[in-house]
Amino acid sequence: MGPYHAIMVHFPVALWFVASGIVIFRALSDSPLARAFDRVLMTFLVLGVLSGLVAYTLGQFVWPPETLQSTPLGRNHMMTATWSLACWSAVLFVRWRGGERVWDGAVNRLAMLIMGVLGALLLAATGTLGGHLHGAPAYLSEIVRMAIGWDVYQTHYVPNWALGVLAVLIVAMPAVAIVASRGHEARTRREESAK
């Protein structure tokens, strides 16, 4: 499946990189051009996630699972690919559910900007690691090592206590959203009854 995976990854890579450009541009600009790009963003995101799913599935068959999961490069590639797919699915979900409101105000834009940049970084890491596995290492991995101290030859994992903190964050974010939503609904009811 290796050659087919290599062919297929071109689609999500191209679509998501363009999408990340649009997200960043739109988050920083209200110009007509930025608005025009935003109108095609959903198309890029949907096609990106669909082709990404196909590429991801094909990637699982390049090597047997035991082989892929036995080397740091294989593990890291699989992890960043999973996170890329998750991140761009999240961008699609938020843009779909939020509609044009995702560009209302600096805070909304910041949230989109973070997801767009994160998606681009994860995509770059996934591609770099894929190239490494394919026998064509890029200098980008050296930059990552020097910039954030992550050696691509070491499996990326965090200690248990950090996993515990992440678990708290995973619960805390929706908790904040739910509390704010309920507060918002209560406030709206009070305002309506006051009228």
Place this chain on the structure above:
Amino acid sequence: MLRRRTAIAAVTTLFFAGLVLSVLTHGRGVLHNDPARNIWIPDERTMPLRLQVAYNDQQVFFRYRWPAAQPHVYSDVLRYTDGKWQRQLRSPVGSDPDGIAEDRVAMMLDDGGVPEFQRYGGYVTVGANMRDFTGSGPDGAHRRKYLYATRKDPNDWYSIKDQATLDAQRKTGYFLDLWQWRAQLSDPLGYADDQHIAWYRLYDSGDPMFSTNWDADRGQPRWMFDPERAGAPALRWEDVKGGQITAGKPYYLAEDAAVPFDPAHEWREGDVIPGQVLRVPTGSRADIRVQGKARWADGSWDVTLVRALDTGNPLEDKILRDQGVYSIAVSVHRDARASRWHYVSLPLQIGLGRSANLVATRFNGVVPDWAQVETRELTLFYPGQVNWQRQLSGVHAGSKYIAKGVPVQYRHKERQVAEYGIELEFDREIRRQWWLNLIAGVLLVASFAYSVSRLLRLKGD
């Protein structure tokens, strides 16, 4: 009461904090020294070694220089402790806390008789459950290097082929020459130990250069220093501990400077006598000499070994010739480490007058002018517990390349294989942590997307 914008800012901050936490803490919490499993991880995963090679009509010279914070010149010592003599022989897991493990440089050499060696170096000599591997078992002590075709089942150490087959293999050159310079057991008399690897790591024929000084029946040394020549019959532990030479005192016991052990002597706590007695080797065992004097200075060893191109022992040595290309792999023991806690190189081709990774310089005269000889800087790495069986199995993604004969350097760098070797020692723990991390990352993104989208649907501020 949380406002919508404040809530989105809070959720975004929490998400960003999770990302930063993941970056700052990655790689922690799993790798650790574990002596119970024979695991000890060096702080430095790689080290440099400078190599020069020169030859004349008769001899070949290999010069090795490598950094070492301090020399370690002792290995096996006998120590008078608690009123009796005790043998301090041990193979420490990692660095010996007392510094009692000699420095060494070793080199495997082949002329093409072991074809895989040219492509994969020392990996081809490492079988499953080798000595000092995790879980090597009570019989692990004798599980040393061997070549795979010497076994009926390459993964079964005990399935050694019959002697006639082994002899036939030897005649075809199916063995690796092994040179081993040892700071305690070979250097003092000006030699490197001459060995070879075939069905086992074997010594070349001839009288050995060391023999045990331990009389197991009597529980005491056999020999001691001649007090008239050495100033005392024994060394002191405080001089030996740390592994360095104490000025004005001997650090080895040579046969011609030893006298029979005197049990009637008034021995004191902390008296130390070397556990091996050195003697001048003979025959094929004596083929490799130290040229000049091995020297440690300014944080670096400088050792030059010299051997006849043709030793006359083609069944134990690789015979070298002008215009020949040969493969080598080098290893270094330093920082008071023994056994598998060494640094090794990937294979390197040496050309005697022919194009290769490193072209040996031909010279006329007795000794080379090293300033005129090309220097190659090698990167040596800590190899972990990677065995050849695993490399050939489907678990190794590169096994299909090995089957095609693709050399190890095509796919791997030294830093890379060092990290892989260490991670393999914690494979189960790392894989578990990696899975949890992967899932946590997905959940973090999903949680953020759900939270933001929920907040974005709220109208007003």
